[in-house]
Amino acid sequence: MNRTTAAIKIERDVLAHNYHPLSVVVERAEGSWITDVDGKRYLDCLAGYSALNFGHGHPALLAAARAQLARATLTSRAFHNDRLGPFAAKLADLCGMHLVLPMNTGAEAVETGIKVARRWAYQVKGVPADDAEIVVAAGNFHGRTTTVVSFSTDEQARTGFGPFTPGFTVVPYDDLDALEAAVGERTAAVLVEPIQGEAGVVVPSDGYLAGIRRICDDRRALFVADEIQSGLGRVGATFACELAGVRPDIYLLGKALGGGVVPVSAVVSSRDVLGLIRPGEHGSTFGGNPLAAAVGSAVVDLLATGEYQAAARRIGDVLHRGLRDLIGHGVTAVRGVGAWAGVDIDPAIGSGRQICEALAERGVLVKDTHGSTIRFAPPLVTTDDEIRWALDRLREVLAARQSTV
Numbered sequence: 001m002n003r004t005t006a007a008i009k010i011e012r013d014v015l016a017h018n019y020h021p022l023s024v025v026v027e028r029a030e031g032s033w034i035t036d037v038d039g040k041r042y043l044d045c046l047a048g049y050s051a052l053n054f055g056h057g058h059p060a061l062l063a064a065a066r067a068q069l070a071r072a073t074l075t076s077r078a079f080h081n082d083r084l085g086p087f088a089a090k091l092a093d094l095c096g097m098h099l100v101l102p103m104n105t106g107a108e109a110v111e112t113g114i115k116v117a118r119r120w121a122y123q124v125k126g127v128p129a130d131d132a133e134i135v136v137a138a139g140n141f142h143g144r145t146t147t148v149v150s151f152s153t154d155e156q157a158r159t160g161f162g163p164f165t166p167g168f169t170v171v172p173y174d175d176l177d178a179l180e181a182a183v184g185e186r187t188a189a190v191l192v193e194p195i196q197g198e199a200g201v202v203v204p205s206d207g208y209l210a211g212i213r214r215i216c217d218d219r220r221a222l223f224v225a226d227e228i229q230s231g232l233g234r235v236g237a238t239f240a241c242e243l244a245g246v247r248p249d250i251y252l253l254g255k256a257l258g259g260g261v262v263p264v265s266a267v268v269s270s271r272d273v274l275g276l277i278r279p280g281e282h283g284s285t286f287g288g289n290p291l292a293a294a295v296g297s298a299v300v301d302l303l304a305t306g307e308y309q310a311a312a313r314r315i316g317d318v319l320h321r322g323l324r325d326l327i328g329h330g331v332t333a334v335r336g337v338g339a340w341a342g343v344d345i346d347p348a349i350g351s352g353r354q355i356c357e358a359l360a361e362r363g364v365l366v367k368d369t370h371g372s373t374i375r376f377a378p379p380l381v382t383t384d385d386e387i388r389w390a391l392d393r394l395r396e397v398l399a400a401r402q403s404t405v
């Protein structure tokens with residue numbers, strides 16, 4: 001049994017089967033490249049679903065983590081720490097907001113955003129107690145907790161996990177008429193992904209996000225943008241909302257905020273909104289720990305240079321041009337912005353999973369979603385030549401499968 005087979009066997013024997021990973025066992029990774037336990041190298045074109053926007057082992061992030069490991073790693077919020085304040089100040093500044101509520105995972109940031117929006121609805125908008133509604137979009141992916149799957153439209157995410165949390169209204173994504181009809185007196189917030197990642201990198205029409213902003217302003221509701229996957233450089237700007245010229249009331253951030261080193265998430269908003277939360281009403285043992293804050297601070301420093309946003313635009317040009325050339329050659333549609341693409345594979349030549357497996361054999365790692373879509377989200381340190389190399393591998397895989405059907 002080679003090391004890959006042995007490692008997969010032990011995982012299969014002792015882990016809950018809540019994932020269906022590709023048969024690649026990562027041993028080490030640097031920049032955009034992963035090496036498996038048998039020494040084979042792969043170009044990482046998934047980047048931990050955008051948690052690795054700065055690549056694996058970015059020297060500035062590792063240096064920040066190492067320095068902090070030697071100082072203090074966890075204080076809990078029972079005490080202050082000397083890293084959290086400076087991190088929050090930088091992050092609020094990056095977002096053009098006032099206050100930060102630090103958590104760990106993306107789902108926790110979403111849960112926190114929901115609580116904050118409800119609090120605002122009761123204390124500021126005057127919604128009767130326990131009557132607040134949050135309007136969300138069909139096809140959403142905001143995480144896996146019981147409240148969050150309560151408003152998922154993916155049956156696989158929900159079936160067998162009820163009863164669900166009430167207080168959510170689902171409207172079709174990218175449909176302002178439906179949204180306008182759903183937002184009313186009891187609406188605390190509209191919660192959307194500015195680009196729906198897990199749905200297959202679905203980019204809404206021009207004017208959709210601005211329309212949400214207008215409806216929220218007219219009806220006095222908060223606009224909560226889940227930028228956990230779209231934010232922090234991926235789309236060629238710091239935020240996808242920024243590309244649309246729109247400022248939400250609340251940003252939900254995660255994934256790349258921890259630089260792929262530690263889990264760091266945050267809710268970032270104005271004093272009028274986040275200032276409503278009082279001691280004892282919300283928190284997390286690990287949220288805002290000094291190690292997370294040190295790495296998060298280094299992440300914000302990287303983003304403040306603008307280099308990574310520019311890299312996403314450059315990568316996006318090469319990636320989208322190359323992918324569009326494959327339409328009609330095994331690809332039926334390509335969506336996306338910046339270094340982020342959803343690619344629909346012609347079901348006649350195989351499933352998304354089969355294409356991902358064939359690409360992995362040729363040294364390119366991507367992941368399928370919803371049967372026939374594959375997603376590209378390479379680290380923003382990937383070179384144009386590496387992207388072209390990955391596109392050549394995809395072309396080969398598609399041609400090989402076309403010749404067998």
Ligand SMILES: Cc1ncc(COP(=O)(O)O)c(C=O)c1O
Pocket residue numbers: 049105106107108110141142143144193197198226227228229230254255
């Ligand atoms: C838009 C969005 N929100 C929330 C989440 C949940 O993040 P986590 O897996 O860190 O809980 C994800 C994860 O893919 C996401 O893409």
